[in-house]
Every structure is written in structure tokens, then in C-alpha cells.
Amino acid sequence: MSEKQWRCTVCGYIHVGENPPDVCPVCGVDSSFFELLSGQAEAPANAHVVAPAPVPTPVGNIQHGIKQALYKISYGLFIITSAAGDKLAGQCANTCFQITSDPARVAIGINKHNHTHAIIEASGLVGISILGQHGQDLARNFGYRSGYNVDKFAGLTYKKGQFGVPLLEQDCVASLEGKVINQMDCGTHTLFLLDIVNGDSMADAEPMTYDYFRQTK
Numbered sequence: 501m502s503e504k505q506w507r508c509t510v511c512g513y514i515h516v517g518e519n520p521p522d523v524c525p526v527c528g529v530d531s532s533f534f535e536l537l538s539g540q541a542e543a544p545a546n547a548h549v550v551a552p553a554p555v556p557t558p559v560g561n562i563q564h565g566i567k568q569a570l571y572k573i574s575y576g577l578f579i580i581t582s583a584a585g586d587k588l589a590g591q592c593a594n595t596c597f598q599i600t601s602d603p604a605r606v607a608i609g610i611n612k613h614n615h616t617h618a619i620i621e622a623s624g625l626v627g628i629s630i631l632g633q634h635g636q637d638l639a640r641n642f643g644y645r646s647g648y649n650v651d652k653f654a655g656l657t658y659k660k661g662q663f664g665v666p667l668l669e670q671d672c673v674a675s676l677e678g679k680v681i682n683q684m685d686c687g688t689h690t691l692f693l694l695d696i697v698n699g700d701s702m703a704d705a706e707p708m709t710y711d712y713f714r715q716t717k
């Protein structure tokens with residue numbers, strides 16, 4: 501049986517095996533970021549053999565068609581930060597979206613293995629720095645490494661919000677500060693619902709989209 505090849509859609513790492521890895525060993529994203537490159541059912545060698553009706557190719561636990569359709573959802577790109585005492589955390593995320601405008605409420609989806617998840621759970625405080633189109637270095641700095649292993653804020657300039665969360669300014673177009681008011685267990689991730697308590701718009705430049713990052717990273 502031929503081995504399947506899985507490509508990390510964030511960093512391009514190739515994994516060979518029956519299933520994608522739980523976590524990309526290069527950039528740290530979870531298995532949902534992997535796409536199947538090979539291992540699809542082969543066409544029958546004998547033309548007289550009637551091929552079975554095509555079945556959707558599973559990718560991880562997700563049907564191929566669902567995976568392809570999910571790629572068509574548009575996202576922005578954000579640095580989600582938090583602080584608990586003197587501990588700072590920050591990660592890149594695309595799952596950040598407004599739920600209501602009055603009151604201003606935003607939801608974020610954060611992997612339970614992430615350092616940022618632990619600090620958000622500890623403090624209930626969240627900073628959202630909205631990346632501009634020149635924010636690729638920030639996305640790499642915060643998206644491919646874990647705060648469990650490195651200090652991602654070393655050498656970076658940032659301000660602190662009213663409740664102490666780091667807010668990045670360079671290569672960002674706006675920032676928000678929020679407090680967790682509810683959360684939902686989504687399996688690998690937690691969906692945190694935030695009340696937005698402060699906001700600041702720094703630049704009139706175009707915000708980064710997830711699609712633009714993937715094209716230019």
C-alpha cells in the first residue's frame with residue numbers, strides 16, 4: 501500500500517503516513533492545516549473494470565470536499581495576546597471575528613495546547629493586534645513558535661493596554677482589548693467570547709488577509 505503524503509498549508513512541511521500529524525513539527529499548527537497530496541484511490545489499470553462510484557477522499561477526519569470548501573472562507577490575520585501577572589503570551593490566529601457590534605463582542609478560536617490558551621484561561625484578558633499587509637514577519641514570529649519554548653516579545657516594541665495585555669503597533673493597522681465573558685469547548689480548540697473594552701486604529705492601510713499571507717509568506 502502506498503504511503504500518503506500530507507502537506508502543511510502554513511509552512512509546506514511534508515509528512516508521510518496514514519494520517520496527518522497532530523502538530524506540524526516545523527511551524528506548530530494542528531492537523532487541520534494539513535492537506536492530502538497523495539494516497540488517493542488510483543484509476544483502475546484494466547479499462548474493462550468498472551470503477552466504483554467516486555467516494556469523497558477523507559483528509560484527516562474531514563471529507564475532502566468539506567476541506568476545499570472551508571478554504572473558501574475569508575479570514576483576517578491577527579496577533580492574539582494575553583498577560584497574567586508578569587507572564588506574556590502571544591500567537592498568530594486567523595479565527596477572530598466580530599459577533600455583535602453593540603455591545604462590541606468578538607470570538608477567537610485558540611488551540612488548547614498553545615501557551616496563549618493557558619494565559620488567556622488564567623487571566624481572562626485578550627489583546628488583538630490586527631495585522632497590516634506587511635505583517636508577515638510578525639505572523640511568522642508568533643505563528644511558528646511556542647511561548648513555552650521562546651520569548652516571542654524579545655526585541656519587539658509594543659505597548660500595554662489598560663489591563664496589561666501587549667498590543668503591537670508596527671505592521672498593525674488596529675488593536676482591540678477584550679475580556680473573556682464566555683467560552684465553549686470545541687474539541688482541539690476553545691472558542692472564547694470577548695467583550696471589547698478598548699480599541700485603537702493606527703493606520704489607514706489595508707489589513708492582512710489569511711489568503712494574502714499564504715500567497716506572500
Ligand SMILES: Cc1cc2nc3c(=O)[nH]c(=O)nc-3n(C[C@H](O)[C@H](O)[C@H](O)COP(=O)(O)O)c2cc1C
Nearest residue numbers: 591592593594595610611614615616643645646647
Ligand atoms: C497563519 C496562521 C494562522 C493561525 N491560526 C491559528 C488559529 O486561528 N488558532 C490557533 O489556535 N492557532 C493558530 N495558528 C497557530 C499558532 O499561532 C501557533 O500554534 C503558535 O505557535 C502558538 O503559540 P503559543 O504556544 O506561544 O501560544 C496559526 C498560525 C499561523 C501561521
